Amino acid sequence: MLPDPIKKFADVFSKLPGIGPRQALRLAFYLSSEERALMQEISFATDSMSRVKICSLCFYPHTNTDKLCAICESPARLKNIIAIVEKATDLMSLEKTKRFKGHYLVLGDLGKSGVMETEQKLRLETLKNYISKELGGKAEEIILAINPTAYGDLNASMLQKELAPHTNKLTRLGRGIPTGGEIEFADEETLSAAILGRI
Amino acid sequence: MLPDPIKKFADVFSKLPGIGPRQALRLAFYLSSEERALMQEISFATDSMSRVKICSLCFYPHTNTDKLCAICESPARLKNIIAIVEKATDLMSLEKTKRFKGHYLVLGDLGKSGVMETEQKLRLETLKNYISKELGGKAEEIILAINPTAYGDLNASMLQKELAPHTNKLTRLGRGIPTGGEIEFADEETLSAAILGRI
Numbered sequence: 001m002l003p004d005p006i007k008k009f010a011d012v013f014s015k016l017p018g019i020g021p022r023q024a025l026r027l028a029f030y031l032s033s034e035e036r037a038l039m040q041e042i043s044f045a046t047d048s049m050s051r052v053k054i055c056s057l058c059f060y061p062h063t064n065t066d067k068l069c070a071i072c073e074s075p076a077r078l079k080n081i082i083a084i085v086e087k088a089t090d091l092m093s094l095e096k097t098k099r100f101k102g103h104y105l106v107l108g109d110l111g112k113s114g115v116m117e118t119e120q121k122l123r124l125e126t127l128k129n130y131i132s133k134e135l136g137g138k139a140e141e142i143i144l145a146i147n148p149t150a151y152g153d154l155n156a157s158m159l160q161k162e163l164a165p166h167t168n169k170l171t172r173l174g175r176g177i178p179t180g181g182e183i184e185f186a187d188e189e190t191l192s193a194a195i196l197g198r199i
Numbered sequence: 200m201l202p203d204p205i206k207k208f209a210d211v212f213s214k215l216p217g218i219g220p221r222q223a224l225r226l227a228f229y230l231s232s233e234e235r236a237l238m239q240e241i242s243f244a245t246d247s248m249s250r251v252k253i254c255s256l257c258f259y260p261h262t263n264t265d266k267l268c269a270i271c272e273s274p275a276r277l278k279n280i281i282a283i284v285e286k287a288t289d290l291m292s293l294e295k296t297k298r299f300k301g302h303y304l305v306l307g308d309l310g311k312s313g314v315m316e317t318e319q320k321l322r323l324e325t326l327k328n329y330i331s332k333e334l335g336g337k338a339e340e341i342i343l344a345i346n347p348t349a350y351g352d353l354n355a356s357m358l359q360k361e362l363a364p365h366t367n368k369l370t371r372l373g374r375g376i377p378t379g380g381e382i383e384f385a386d387e388e389t390l391s392a393a394i395l396g397r398i
Binding site for chain 1: 200201202203204205207208210211212214215216217218222224225226227228229230231232237238240241242244245246247248249250251253258260261262269286287288291294305307
């Protein structure tokens with residue numbers, strides 16, 4: 001009853017994070033019957049994704065002809081300050097602030113286990129090698145730009161142990177009341193952090 | 200900062216129903232950096248969707264060489280009983296029961312306005328033409344297999360007016376307590392329907 005390409009499409013799409021089998025099937029039907037033009041666009045957009053490479057230094061995706069991304073190539077960026085982020089979208093968010101002039105390492109989602117996957121260990125090794133070869137053994141500062149959640153704290157302390165020998169300073173992002181937020185609605189932990197880190 | 204193919208992919212995907220711009224961007228990054236193999240699968244699955252055709256009679260997607268889908272072609276199905284569904288997935292659900300031996304018309308999502316779109320009017324015309332040419336002017340029964348919601352009721356009454364001259368009988372799906380459900384938790388409307396439609 002279910003046409004083969006629709007089944008295949010739904011199967012593949014339900015492997016994506018955040019997309020369930022029902023939604024995937026609805027999408028497949030939607031595209032097959034109501035939106036043929038959109039189907040073409042998806043086909044095209046998907047094919048051009050093969051042009052994306054991963055920076056061999058920071059692991060952010062890019063389309064440069066070079067092996068490195070624009071940030072890693074830029075002579076204007078400070079080489080000895082490195083922010084470690086989990087996701088590429090976190091890097092984007094930090095870049096939008098225009099307040100960070102250093103380099104990055106995109107580590108990949110650290111999850112909830114407090115242990116790194118093989119790929120993540122490899123990326124951390126790449127950073128350590130870079131520090132030892134290009135920065136004379138120690139970075140000036142490594143910022144663990146990891147979410148201030150319970151699991152984030154766990155992962156950050158794991159990274160702290162890994163990286164302490166390779167940097168002079170290890171920091172995390174400041175905590176406090178978000179701009180636009182109200183003291184009344186801030187939880188105790190946030191408010192404690194805001195008092196301790198007052199500006 | 201955002202590589203072009205990733206931006207394009209995210210833009211296209213955020214046009215899909217139920218996928219927001221943030222999720223689309225996360226998906227694009229996920230595919231570009233962590234799941235290159237899955238990327239290939241998506242590319243392949245998307246391309247093969249072009250093989251899907253829409254049945255010219257019931258508008259269910261299929262991959263037959265013929266213009267008609269397997270149901271419309273089958274001599275075993277009753278030609279003069281037609282179930283009207285909104286979504287292809289609704290047709291699938293009804294087929295799984297194996298209790299319906301008639302034909303279908305997939306009308307497309309009727310929405311909340313109580314008015315049909317051009318494409319939906321066209322599909323209804325196809326049905327009316329079929330009834331007048333193949334069934335001698337009147338179907339035996341048309342089942343409005345539309346959700347028993349407030350909007351569904353509105354759409355059903357709109358379809359009732361359209362189809363009354365073309366069929367001997369117009370029905371909707373039975374209402375009552377779902378199998379496995381408990382009387383205690385059934386709402387008043389459902390329970391009323393269950394009393395009136397007792398078996």
